[in-house]
Amino acid sequence: MSRVDCAVGVSMGHELGLTTLQMAEFVARGVLAFEGVVPEALNARFLEQLRAPAGDAERTLSQAYSRLIHNPSIPKISPGTSLPDCFQSGNCLHDIFALPVVKGMIRSLVGDAPIFDHHFLHLTLGAGTEMQRTSKAVSQHNHQDSTIDPRQAFDIQLFYFPQAVTRAMGGTRYIPGSHLRRVSEAAIARYQNIVGQEHVVCPAGSLYVFHMGLWHGAGRNQSNEDRYLYKIRLGPNAPQVRLWNDSDLVTQPDSPRPIFWTDPNHKDPVANQLMALEPWFEADTGRLELINRLKLWRYITGDPKADVDYWLTRVENEWGLP
Amino acid sequence: MAARQKVLVLYLATSALDTPVVGWAQYDGFGDSKPMTGDEDVPPYKTGVDALRDGWRLIQASPLVSHVSGEEFRTDYLKYEFFFEQWYSIEPKL
Numbered sequence: 001m002s003r004v005d006c007a008v009g010v011s012m013g014h015e016l017g018l019t020t021l022q023m024a025e026f027v028a029r030g031v032l033a034f035e036g037v038v039p040e041a042l043n044a045r046f047l048e049q050l051r052a053p054a055g056d057a058e059r060t061l062s063q064a065y066s067r068l069i070h071n072p073s074i075p076k077i078s079p080g081t082s083l084p085d086c087f088q089s090g091n092c093l094h095d096i097f098a099l100p101v102v103k104g105m106i107r108s109l110v111g112d113a114p115i116f117d118h119h120f121l122h123l124t125l126g127a128g129t130e131m132q133r134t135s136k137a138v139s140q141h142n143h144q145d146s147t148i149d150p151r152q153a154f155d156i157q158l159f160y161f162p163q164a165v166t167r168a169m170g171g172t173r174y175i176p177g178s179h180l181r182r183v184s185e186a187a188i189a190r191y192q193n194i195v196g197q198e199h200v201v202c203p204a205g206s207l208y209v210f211h212m213g214l215w216h217g218a219g220r221n222q223s224n225e226d227r228y229l230y231k232i233r234l235g236p237n238a239p240q241v242r243l244w245n246d247s248d249l250v251t252q253p254d255s256p257r258p259i260f261w262t263d264p265n266h267k268d269p270v271a272n273q274l275m276a277l278e279p280w281f282e283a284d285t286g287r288l289e290l291i292n293r294l295k296l297w298r299y300i301t302g303d304p305k306a307d308v309d310y311w312l313t314r315v316e317n318e319w320g321l322p
Numbered sequence: 323m324a325a326r327q328k329v330l331v332l333y334l335a336t337s338a339l340d341t342p343v344v345g346w347a348q349y350d351g352f353g354d355s356k357p358m359t360g361d362e363d364v365p366p367y368k369t370g371v372d373a374l375r376d377g378w379r380l381i382q383a384s385p386l387v388s389h390v391s392g393e394e395f396r397t398d399y400l401k402y403e404f405f406f407e408q409w410y411s412i413e414p415k416l
Contacts, residue, residue, distance in 0.1 A: 139359045173360040181397045190331065191400060192347035192359045199360065219360055280344040282401050283336050291395050 016101045017245040018108035024273040026109070027296050030179030030211035037101050038205030043162040046092040049073035050121070050228060064123055074121055074230070081116045083234060093230075096160065105209060108244035109156050110236040117155060117233035124170060124221040124229075139170065140217040141189035145233070148184050152299050153236055155212040160230040164204045169227045170219025171200030172208070177278035179213035180292040188215060196279040241302040251297075251306035259309045271308045287311070323411045326352040330378055330406040332370050337386055337402050339370035345400055352410045370404050378406035 011017070018026075026032050050071060058064040068074075074093070077086050083106070087094035096102060106114060127137065145157065165171040175194050199219055200208060210216065212233070221227050242249070250270075257266040274293055277286050291311050298306045307313045333345035343365040348357040367373045374380065382405040390396075 139361070141359050181399075183398050188399065189359070190347055191333070191345050192357060193362050193365070194333075194345040195343070195365060197360065197363065217359055220358070282334075282344065283341070285397050285401055288395050288397050292397065295395075 011245075016104035017243075018105060020244065020246060020249045021269055021273060023108065023244050023300065024270045024297075026209075026211065027293050027300070028274050028276055029176040029278075030214040031174060031176060032105070032209050033202070034101060034105065034207040034209070036203040036205045037099065037207055038096055038160065038162070040204060042092060042095055043205045046073070046096075046162045046230075047228065049092065061123065061125060064125070068121055068123065074119065077116055077119070079115075079117055082113050082237070083116055084113055086116050102207065105207075106156070106158075106234065109209065110234050110240060111238050111243055113237055114156075114234040115237050117235055119230065119232040122218065122229040122231060124218055124227040126169075126224045126226050127220075127222045137220060139173070139220040141186055142173070142175070142191050142194075142215050142217045143186040143188060144178075144181075144183050144213055144215055146185070146212065148182060149212060150182060152296065153240060154296075155233055155235040157210040157212060157214075157231060157233045159200070159208040159210065160232075161200065161202055161206045161208075162204060162228055162230065163225075165200055165202050165206075165227065166223060167199060167201050168221075168223040169225065170221040170223075171202065171227070172216055172229065173197055173199050173219050174210065174214055174216040175278075175280065176214075177281065177289060178215035179211035180289060180296065181213065181215070183215075191215075194280045239302075240300050242300070246301075249301060251301050251303040256307075257309070274308050291315075324414055325409045325411050328352055328408045328410065330366070330373060330408075332365075332367065332373060332404045332406065333400040334370055334402040334404065337383075339374070339380075339404065341402075342369060343367055352412070373406055378408055381405050381407050 018032075022032060050068065050073060052071075058067065073091065075087065075091070083097065087097065097106070103112075106112070159172060161171070175197050177196075178194075194215075200206075202208075218229075253268075257263060257268055257271060274297060275290060278289075281289055290309075294307060294312050297308075298304055298312075305313075328351060329349040331347040331349075332343050335341040335344050346362075346365050346367075348355075348366070350357060367376065370380075382403075384401065384403040
């Protein structure tokens with residue numbers, strides 16, 4: 001997938017808001033990556049607090065969580081709390097959510113005071129002593145979080161990787177473009193591999209933001225290092241309409257680009273992004289995915305007539321019917 | 323002679339067996355491999371027909387289902403699922 005450089009974001013006051021092209025990528029693929037945006041000192045402090053006082057010495061995952069669940073660096077928060085009220089000053093997570101690139105990204109997707117749903121620290125034990133520490137040395141099945149969710153509004157899930165993740169560490173696997181499929185949690189577990197699936201490999205301090213519906217699962221950690229992942233789910237508290245830096249947004253161009261018999265000279269990066277097919281799309285449902293993306297595009301642009309390549313306009317033409 | 327089953331599930335781009343594989347899963351009742359989620363990024367076959375030519379026996383194909391009125395644009399599970407099997411003989415335990 002394309003990696004987002006935080007410098008690409010556009011200033012919204014002292015924040016860095018997403019661009020229209022980044023929003024189109026999120027609509028189309030259900031994921032954006034922000035590599036290495038959390039400073040190393042903050043990553044180190046976060047990990048140090050998690051490992052205190054016993055470090056990574058536990059023999060089993062349940063023993064590790066028995067310690068971690070009492071760790072004050074990840075506070076207990078009631079669902080429904082406004083994000084600005086979740087973390088006290090001085091907490092690592094408070095400092096991470098105060099980073100301009102993080103604030104701008106959250107604001108662009110779910111507003112500046114989104115609703116906290118839950119958070120969790122995921123730990124995957126390293127393989128070096130895995131046989132002693134766990135009997136479940138397998139990857140996690142693909143799944144969609146929560147349960148069937150037919151909303152047009154969407155929650156986001158932020159994945160914070162405080163340490164560098166190598167391929168051997170089994171970073172989160174995800175299926176780009178799967179977020180608009182309405183399935184029931186682990187009902188998709190049968191799908192072991194899908195063409196175009198990606199595995200998180202990233203530098204320390206990387207953030208990935210998922211649409212709530214993105215299919216994903218944890219990989220098997222075959223390294224000797226324990227892997228930490230902090231995840232938080234946030235919901236909108238207002239319509240998610242034009243919350244990003246939308247100064248370049250055009251939803252109804254004067255001359256829409258020709259379709260099928262296309263014009264190679266017609267450049268439209270946002271339309272290209274919205275219409276980019278994933279390699280796993282079936283021939284027919286891939287077109288339905290485009291239609292569902294465009295419905296989501298209409299929601300976030302606030303334009304009920306927005307379209308690309310005539311997909312919605314064609315099927316909405318009811319002239320001639322009584 | 324006892325036997326054990328291996329199962330291959332292919333998800334194709336259309337309802338036709340000669341179209342590309344977009345997803346797959348394998349289960350090994352014989353026990354000499356342990357396939358799991360995310361373990362391969364390249365499909366074992368390009369198409370369903372390629373699996374047939376390699377000796378897999380088709381045992382089930384997903385039916386074509388009419389679209390529910392009002393839900394024509396809904397997408398959910400992978401649509402074109404094909405189950406294949408192979409059987410392997412094993413030596414009886416003495």
